[in-house]
Amino acid sequence: MNRSLKGLTVLAAGMATAALMAAPAQATTTTTTATFETCSPWSLQSGLSTQVCASVNGTNVQFLGRIALAGPPSPGYPPQPQDLITTISGQVVGGASLGSVNQGVNFLASTVTVNGPSATVPCNNVVSGTFSVAKFGWNPAPVSVSTPIPC
Numbered sequence: 204m205n206r207s208l209k210g211l212t213v214l215a216a217g218m219a220t221a222a223l224m225a226a227p228a229q230a231t232t233t234t235t236t237a238t239f240e241t242c243s244p245w246s247l248q249s250g251l252s253t254q255v256c257a258s259v260n261g262t263n264v265q266f267l268g269r270i271a272l273a274g275p276p277s278p279g280y281p282p283q284p285q286d287l288i289t290t291i292s293g294q295v296v297g298g299a300s301l302g303s304v305n306q307g308v309n310f311l312a313s314t315v316t317v318n319g320p321s322a323t324v325p326c327n328n329v330v331s332g333t334f335s336v337a338k339f340g341w342n343p344a345p346v347s348v349s350t351p352i353p354c
Contacts, residue, residue, distance in 0.1 A: 241350035247273055248336045248344045251310070255291065255319075255334035257350045262326055264301070264352065266293045266319035268334035270310055282312040288337045291319030296329040296349060308336075326354035 242256040254269045268291045276282045287308045293301035302320035317334070324330055329351050335343035 241348055243334075243346045243348040245271070246344065246346045248341075248346065250338075250341055251285075251287075251336060253334060253336050253346055255332050255346045255348045257293070257330060257332050257348050259330075259350060259352060262323050262352055263321065264293065264324055264330050264350075265321040266291055266301075266332035266334075268317040268319060268336075269314060270308065270317070270336060271314040272312055276312065285310045285338055289317050289335070290337075290343070291317055291332065291334045293320045293322070293330060293332040295324055296331050298328065301330065324352045326352050328352050 238258060238260040240256050240258045243254055245252045245254050247253075250273065252271045252273045254271075256267045256269070258265045258267060268289055270287065270289070272282065287310050288305070289308050290303060290305050292303035295301065301322040301324070304317075304319050306317055308315055308317060319332065319334070329349055331347060331349040333345045333347045335345040337343040
């Protein structure tokens with residue numbers, strides 16, 4: 204390598220190092236918000252145990268319904284599949300509806316979670332969710348939950 208090319212290479216490397224040293228360090232900030240879940244007590248509904256929850260992450264809320272067996276199955280009688288109709292809805296208390304989801308669910312024995320509406324809600328509001336389950340021969344008995352959206 205000739206001397207002038209070698210000199211240019213050393214000069215370029217020196218300039219790159221000087222530029223890196225002179226550049227201000229950039230701080231990375233990560234904002235994390237904790238997710239919390241507020242749930243209703245378990246309730247008997249259509250011969251099953253049901254619950255509704257509001258999962259809040261910052262100002263985002265997602266409503267969830269849960270369906271489980273109300274008790275252990277009778278010995279010698281395995282649980283039978285059940286066709287259910289579920290409805291889960293949410294709203295801002297004293298304000299707008301956050302929507303409603305109707306869904307058919309085939310339930311056997313394991314706990315099932317039904318996803319309901321989700322939305323971004325301004326902080327300092329309270330949201331409320333309702334979950335109902337119906338099947339042939341059983342009327343729904345909705346469960347409800349309310350929770351604040353903190354700032």
